[in-house]
Structures are given as C-alpha cells and as structure tokens.
Amino acid sequence: MQSPLLPHPDRCFIAGDWVKPASGTTIAVTDPSTGAPLVEIAKGGANDIDAAVAAARAAFEGDWGRMPAAERGRILARIGALVQENVEALAELEARDVGKPLTQARNDAIALARYMEFYAGSADKLMGETIPYLEGYTVYTLREAHGVTGHIIPWNYPMQIIGRSVGAALTTGNACVLKPAEEACLTALAFAELAHRAGLPAGALNVVPGLGEEAGAALSGHGGVDHLSFTGSVPVGKLIQKAAADHVVPVTLELGGKSPQVVFADADLDAALPFLVNAGIQNAGQTCSASSRILVEASRYAEVVEKMAARYAALRCGPAMDDLDVGPLVSAAQKEIVEGFLNLSDGLEVAAQGTIADDAPAGGAYVAPRLFAAKDPSHRLAQDEIFGPVQLVIPFADEDEATAIANGTDFGLVASCWTRDGARQMRMARKLRAGQVFLNNYGAGGGVELPFGGRGLSGHGREKGFEALYGFTTLKTVAALHG
Ligand code: NAI
C-alpha cells in the first residue's frame, strides 16, 4: 500500500533514519476487511532493538536530553499540528490496517493530535517543590526524565496509545523506543515520519516493528531501558513485569477489563441507552475500556434488555471503508478468540444480534454483534475479557448486590453508574473498584486530560492527563546545608 506518510513501510525508524531490519525479512500484513494482502512490514528483532536503544540513549545524553522544556513543548506542538493536517491520511491507513470504521479511525487521529497539543502545553509546567526542613537547610525536588523509555503497544488504538504514552514520555524529556503490534504498525511508522518532519531530533523516537516474542521481548528485557510501558493482554503484561523486575525498572501496565455500567431504576434510560450500547460495540468491542457488562436493577431489567436489543438488531457490520457501525475484528486470529467465547455461551439467552452486510467480503474477519441476557454474573462470559462486540445484561436487586457484581471480576479499569440520586452517585463512585468512574455517562468522550489506568488484573500506573507526567519522571530530592 502506498502512502506519502510511509516512505518505507518495510523498515524500522532508528536514529532519524529508515533502516532495514537486521533480519532482512518482513511480516506480511493483511487487510482484515477483505483478508487480502495489504503490505509488508519489517520483522525487527534483538539487533534492531539494540540499535534503537543505543540511538535513544545518544539522544537522551545529547541535544534532546539537554533541550529546555519549552523547546520540547514547541516540537510536540508542531507534531500535533502536522498530525492534525494529516488526519484523513492517518485515518485511512488505520482503517485498512486494522479494519476500524473510517469515522472511528478519524477520531483516533484527531485524539493523537490533541494528545500532542495537551502534552506540548504541559512540558514547561511540571514543577518540583520546596520542602520546609531543619534550620540552615534548603530542600527542593526535581522531576527528571527516566532516560530511555520502552513502549510496547497493541493494535486496538495505536494512535491514541502512542499519544498517551509516547506523548507523555517525550514531553518530560525521555527518549523512546516504540514496538507497535505486528497487526498495526502503519500509523506508528507514519507518526515517526511526521515527528521527524516536525523537527524531533534523531533518536528521540525510534520505532521497531516486529513480533512480540522477538522485538517485544528484546525491548522488555533490554538492560538499557529505564522505564517500560505496556498495553495489551494479561499474560504478556505479566511477562513484561517479570522482565522489568530483572533490571528493576518501573513499569506501567494497562491490561484491559470487564467494565460494568450500573443502571438503577431511577436512571434516565433515554440518555443512557446510546452509551450502554456504544461502549460495548465501539471498535467492535476491541477496547480495553469497553463496557461488556450492563447491570440493571430488576424492576427495569426486561425494559433495558428490550431497548438494547432493538438497537442491536439495527447494527450493521462491514468493511472499514464503508464506515458502518462495526468493522471486522483485527485479524482472523482475533475472530477465532471471540468465536471461541461465543461457543461457551450455554446458559445465556441471546437477546439480539446485529447483521453482517451482504456485500462484506467472505475473507473478512467479521463477527456480528451479540447481546446476551445473563442471570448468572459468574458465567465465564461475564468474567473474562472477550475483546469482541459482545455484551451481557445482568439483573441486580439492590445497591449492595450491584456493587458486589460490578466489583466481582479480577479486573478494575472503568465503571459507570446511572442514577438521578445524588447521594447514591457519591456512594457508588467510592465503592466501584476502577481507575475511572463515570456518573450518568460513559467514557467522557475519551478526554486526554483524564488520568487512566487500572487496578487488579487491569494493571497499574496511570497514563493520560497531567498525572502521566509523574510516571514518566523520577523524583530527586536536593538538600542543601548552607547554615
Ligand atoms: P498481546 O498482549 O500479545 O499484544 C500486545 C503487544 O505485546 C503487541 O505489541 C505484541 O507484539 C506484544 N507482545 C506479545 N508477546 C510479547 C512478549 N512475549 N514480549 C514482549 N511483547 C510481546 O495481545 P494480543 O495477542 O494481540 O491479543 C490477545 C488478547 O489480549 C485480546 O483478545 C485481548 O483480550 C487482550 N488485549 C488487550 C488490550 C488492551 O487494550 N488492554 C489490547 C490488545 C489485546
């Protein structure tokens, strides 16, 4: 596939240059909307990661690491402006690469620009403190970059995750090595090209595509990396944390969830309905913060199932470029994972199903959205992350039971509560075990300003917002004895 943003789709971006991977080999990428070959990307490995980490170290110890914060901010602002100018081209790359409907892909590109804008403005506003201490001392703190940061990201929201992770790392003066997912490298490579055009110094951002067990493992196990951030599956997250332990480096993990929306009988259902459904089917449910469980107070359970079912029946699924409600899943492999879960749905009642468009290519990775009415909150499908367009509606009797079910999985990423009762809103906000709680909404439009991250198997550490800057820096306390 040709794009002015991809001068060399089959290469790595290291030290400001497009370089062939040491292996000399490539990975074939298919378009999940059709199953047809799309592009060849570099099969990076340990040697390329070595080169990328060395380039990042040189940048950190050179001009990039010494650059005043305001100047770093200006560069990020220029990157953001270039991303904004290229929203359409980025959206089309993403749509073809991962099957994301064009409007949703465009929103990701706009969010990436907004992340750059937000972090550009934060660069020179991260400050230390002076600490009152003993007579004769002056004590203050400095926030310093870690050095070289490693970023291993997934395929579901590459642009948004680059924004929140690489954006925050760069603004605080780190030099980054990014390993995008093998299913979704194109917008990461395009971002490197745009950052280069915007004047980001060589080595400040390096991108090494490749397989997780090769390039990813080489990066997470590399002794020259000072901080790791990872978004992806729980099993790989555990591997990353173990790899980080070997070198005792800090790690931020975002590992998905089983996020509930709790609907009380007094809720404004008309306002809630679009959120209840969209939060489950956005990006075909391949969203870490997808709301896969809808908990409803018993007296309105049948009504919510019926109204959600009507919306599901109208959902249409088809090629990304047709821009319907739902695209294909990212790959045939992901379709197999989701169908594997659907095969375990004994004991659940199918309330409704969307339709796959008649002209959707047979080779595409399509799964029609499915809504289940579920009485048992401990059912496997109500506990595991499915990562497909599948939601369960579960009844509850009262606030205590709602809380127990909402908190009754191993995850804790996002939760919401729909009620007009202000006191209940405040109680639920405290009781729900999650990194973000939404009251009478879900997702708050994605807000780049809003700190985000999980508890339990959803991971730890916070990205997004100003809070992310603390994670991407290390604190130094300076105590001067001057008498
Ligand atoms: P994954 O966790 O294998 O992939 C995420 C990233 O980790 C990719 O860049 C991959 O190359 C890398 N990776 C894989 N193995 C690695 C290793 N041994 N060392 C270092 N890096 C490695 O996720 P996958 O296989 O793409 O999806 C499987 C499931 O994971 C999904 O069905 C979903 O449940 C979950 N997932 C959750 C995401 C989230 O946003 N929290 C994103 C993607 C997947």
Ligand code: MG
């Ligand atoms: Mg995997």
